[in-house]
Amino acid sequence: xxxxxxxxxxxxxxxxxxxxxxxxxxxxxxxxxxxxxxxxxxxxxxxxxxxxxxxxxxxxxxxxxxxxxxxxxxxxxxxxxxxxxxxxxxxxxxxxxxxxxxxxxxxxxxxxxxxxxxxxxxxxxxxxxxxxxxxxxxxxxxxxxxxxxxxxxxxxxxxxxxxxxxxxxxxxxxxxxxxxxxxxxxxxxxxxxxxxxxxxxxxxxxxxxxxxxxxxxxxxxxxxxxxxxxxxxxxxxxxxxxxxxxxxxxxxxxxxxxxxxxxxxxxxxxxxxxxxxxxxxxxxxxxxxxxxxxxxxx
Amino acid sequence: xxxxxxxxxxxxxxxxxxxxxxxxxxxxxxxxxxxxxxxxxxxxxxxxxxxxxxxxxxxxxxxxxxxxxxxxxxxxxxxxxxxxxxxxxxxxxxxxxxxxxxxxxxxxxxxxxxxxxxxxxxxxxxxxxxxxxxxxxxxxxxxxxxxxxxxxxxxxxxxxxxxxxxxxxxxxxxxxxxxxxxxxxxxxxxxxxxxxxxxxxxxxxxxxxxxxxxxxxxxxxxxxxxxxxxxxxxxxxxxxxxxxxxxxxxxxxxxxxxxxxxxxxxxxxxxxxxxxxxxxxxxxxxxxxxxxxxxxxxxxxxxxxxxxxxxxxxxxxxxxxxxxxxxxxxxxxxxxxxxxxxxxxxxxxxxxxxxxxxxxxxxxxxxxxxxxxxxxxxxxxxxxxxxxxxxxxxxxxxxxxxxxxxxxxxxxxxxxxxxxxxxxxxxx
Numbered sequence: 001x002x003x004x005x006x007x008x009x010x011x012x013x014x015x016x017x018x019x020x021x022x023x024x025x026x027x028x029x030x031x032x033x034x035x036x037x038x039x040x041x042x043x044x045x046x047x048x049x050x051x052x053x054x055x056x057x058x059x060x061x062x063x064x065x066x067x068x069x070x071x072x073x074x075x076x077x078x079x080x081x082x083x084x085x086x087x088x089x090x091x092x093x094x095x096x097x098x099x100x101x102x103x104x105x106x107x108x109x110x111x112x113x114x115x116x117x118x119x120x121x122x123x124x125x126x127x128x129x130x131x132x133x134x135x136x137x138x139x140x141x142x143x144x145x146x147x148x149x150x151x152x153x154x155x156x157x158x159x160x161x162x163x164x165x166x167x168x169x170x171x172x173x174x175x176x177x178x179x180x181x182x183x184x185x186x187x188x189x190x191x192x193x194x195x196x197x198x199x200x201x202x203x204x205x206x207x208x209x210x211x212x213x214x215x216x217x218x219x220x221x222x223x224x225x226x227x228x229x230x231x232x233x234x235x236x237x238x239x240x241x242x243x244x245x246x247x248x249x250x251x252x253x254x255x256x257x258x259x260x261x262x263x264x265x266x267x268x269x270x271x272x273x274x275x276x277x278x279x280x281x282x283x284x285x286x287x288x289x290x291x292x293x294x295x296x297x298x
Numbered sequence: 299x300x301x302x303x304x305x306x307x308x309x310x311x312x313x314x315x316x317x318x319x320x321x322x323x324x325x326x327x328x329x330x331x332x333x334x335x336x337x338x339x340x341x342x343x344x345x346x347x348x349x350x351x352x353x354x355x356x357x358x359x360x361x362x363x364x365x366x367x368x369x370x371x372x373x374x375x376x377x378x379x380x381x382x383x384x385x386x387x388x389x390x391x392x393x394x395x396x397x398x399x400x401x402x403x404x405x406x407x408x409x410x411x412x413x414x415x416x417x418x419x420x421x422x423x424x425x426x427x428x429x430x431x432x433x434x435x436x437x438x439x440x441x442x443x444x445x446x447x448x449x450x451x452x453x454x455x456x457x458x459x460x461x462x463x464x465x466x467x468x469x470x471x472x473x474x475x476x477x478x479x480x481x482x483x484x485x486x487x488x489x490x491x492x493x494x495x496x497x498x499x500x501x502x503x504x505x506x507x508x509x510x511x512x513x514x515x516x517x518x519x520x521x522x523x524x525x526x527x528x529x530x531x532x533x534x535x536x537x538x539x540x541x542x543x544x545x546x547x548x549x550x551x552x553x554x555x556x557x558x559x560x561x562x563x564x565x566x567x568x569x570x571x572x573x574x575x576x577x578x579x580x581x582x583x584x585x586x587x588x589x590x591x592x593x594x595x596x597x598x599x600x601x602x603x604x605x606x607x608x609x610x611x612x613x614x615x616x617x618x619x620x621x622x623x624x625x626x627x628x629x630x631x632x633x634x635x636x637x638x639x640x641x642x643x644x645x646x647x648x649x650x651x652x653x654x655x656x657x658x659x660x661x662x663x664x665x666x667x668x669x670x671x672x673x674x675x676x677x678x679x680x681x682x683x684x685x686x687x688x689x690x691x692x693x694x695x696x697x698x699x700x701x702x703x704x705x706x707x708x709x710x711x712x713x714x715x716x717x718x719x720x721x722x723x724x725x726x
Contacts, residue, residue, distance in 0.1 A: 044559075087552075106556065107554075107556055108555075108556045108559040109553075109554065109555050109556060110552070110553070110554040110555075111552065111553045111554070112551065112552045112553075113550075113551050114549075114550035114551060116350070116550060117348070117550050117551050120391070124684050124685060125685075127684050128680055128681060128684040128685060131680045131684065132676065132677050132680050132681075135673075135676040135677075135680060136673050136676060136677075139672055139673055139676060143669055188685065188689055189619075189689075192681060192685070192689050192692065195677050195680075195681060196626070196674075196677060196696075198673075198677060199673045199674040199676065199677035199678075200630075200674060202673045203633075203669075203671075203673065203674075204670075206666070206669050206670060207637070207666050207670060210665070210666060210669070235640075237640055238636050238637055238640040241585060241636045241640075242630075242633040242636050242637070242670075244581065245578050245581060245582075245629050245630070245632050245633065245636070246626070246629035246630060246633075247629075248574060248577045248578055248581060248629065249574035249575070249577070249578060249625055249626065249628055249629035250626070250629065252570050252573045252574035252577060253567070253571075253574060253622065253625060255570075256566060256570035256573055257566055257567050257570040258562070258563035258566045258567055258618065259563075260340075260563065260618065261567070261619075261622055264622070265622075268626075
């Protein structure tokens with residue numbers, strides 16, 4: 001039997017450290033917003049040059065200071081973000097780039113967003129986040145609606161929500177780190193990835209909590225910690241295996257899939273891994289703690 | 299025995315449907331001839347242009363009418379590019395309208411210029427302010443009332459510009475001409491006075507705009523004489539015929555994907571999808587042996603059936619994010635099987651006979667399967683309604699995938715398990 005209760009301070013400590021690091025990264029580095037949130041142009045070019053050369057050329061020769069630059073070494077494709085430009089500006093810029101870096105410069109993708117659209121996209125992203133949190137909270141309330149003793153149902157719900165926050169804050173913190181060191185900015189895809197993580201991450205917690213309730217009703221003596229250990233041991237294989245199948249496809253997508261999906265996939269990988277960890281090692285010990293205090297108060 | 303026979307029959311039926319679906323979704327032969335896949339710009343390359351429709355100064359009752367005539371004009375223009383399947387759609391966003399143009403396989407530098415720089419045509423009258431000064435005043439007659447325009451020649455071989463008006467156009471034109479008999483009436487394209495003299499004409503409109511000789515009823519008119527040249531008349535005919543936009547539009551969003559880069563993305567994601575699916579199947583066999591094989595069988599049936607459903611959705615376009623959503627759903631599809639198999643193992647440990655352990659496993663795992671998919675379905679529905687088109691594809695494939703996976707993992711697996719376990723008990 002796995003004793004999550006005995007080592008709960010270790011497991012909760014690991015989570016606390018990760019959360020602290022994530023909050024530190026988020027507050028210190030922040031999340032750089034992509035052009036779909038700020039407006040502007042995103043140009044993907046295959047150029048044989050160093051990032052400094054490109055950044056200097058755009059700033060000094062083209063008068064288009066880059067708001068972000070990222071480079072994929074395997075394909076040699078640069079993603080460059082700057083203010084929104086017209087097709088005419090883009091054509092003349094392309095001519096100058098070819099003059100400077102050679103005729104073999106290849107345009108992979110060009111995307112431009114006007115400020116009015118980006119404001120709306122951002123608005124919608126926030127609405128979607130709010131609605132998903134609301135929808136999942138309502139669902140959690142519904143899932144744990146039945147009264148169960150000795151643990152009241154709102155505790156299951158509150159802890160499930162708490163782990164959901166945990167599972168979202170850590171990938172967001174990881175993204176802030178990537179944003180700072182690799183010049184990646186957050187876009188709609190990032191928001192979608194976090195929402196998908198929210199959807200996935202409550203699965204496992206619900207499965208474990210369901211089992212705890214089932215075992216409570218079956219058990220004669222009510223030693224909650226024992227029941228928690230038993231329930232986690234019974235469900236740990238399915239928690240790990242269901243997350244693993246998802247992580248398997250995500251990792252193949254990360255390594256074999258197209259460049260444009262890399263960070264989207266990576267965010268979900270981190271979220272799913274953290275979610276599997278939290279359902280086993282965070283949610284259940286927290287339930288024990290929440291109840292433990294109450295029992296001693298009695 | 300009868301229930302086993304009916305299980306076998308149902309399975310054979312599902313299997314045949316799956317084989318049919320397999321042919322249907324194949325990108326070659328039959329599948330390509332009958333209802334081929336529609337692929338998004340991010341998979342074939344091309345240009346997507348989003349325009350904001352400026353409806354200021356227009357009666358709100360006429361918005362729909364204006365927007366649909368705008369769409370018709372843009373469509374006729376887009377058709378000139380010779381793109382296989384051009385898409386022109388209008389989206390109403392709150393009180394605003396947006397026009398979306400998708401052109402597969404062409405670069406925007408050609409397209410945006412020709413669609414975006416579209417002329418707005420309107421007729422203007424001259425108001426005499428005295429002292430030889432005139433003011434140019436807009437009239438209600440705009441490009442949206444233009445039906446047709448042609449160039450012809452008079453008996454003295456002079457070029458004649460003819461045009462025809464539609465809807466309320468003839469009535470408006472009649473009123474304008476009635477109050478301007480003996481005066482001049484000008485045609486402006488893109489707010490520029492273009493006809494028949496050049497913009498640089500120092501005397502401007504007052505001198506060179508055509509004269510109104512009489513009240514014109516019936517909506518047909520011609521302009522001849524004066525400074526009209528064949529070139530200027532021909533140019534005007536082109537502008538009129540291309541369909542003038544009744545309302546101005548502004549480019550607000552543009553996406554331009556290189557065709558070879560798009561093809562590369564498509565190849566990469568298909569390979570990733572196939573490898574990912576094979577790895578999941580391998581994982582299931584390693585962990586659950588023969589049961590894993592059954593889950594794999596159900597997974598394959600799930601894959602072809604779900605792809606066939608996507609293809610059957612009217613107007614469905616498969617995008618890169620759509621494929622990503624589907625691949626994620628493959629990773630989740632076996633989750634239900636894992637929940638069932640693990641539960642069955644527990645029931646076996648508890649001492650139940652194999653057959654009833656499986657029945658119990660299915661029964662008890664169901665609430666977990668349902669609950670664990672509901673939150674993802676909630677997310678998919680909200681994403682579908684609250685995001686732009688690129689994310690919509692992802693939300694749709696993920697949502698449909700998850701719903702279908704519940705059917706395949708529970709229903710198809712159960713039928714297969716029943717067939718197989720009955721065999722075992724018979725052999726004993």
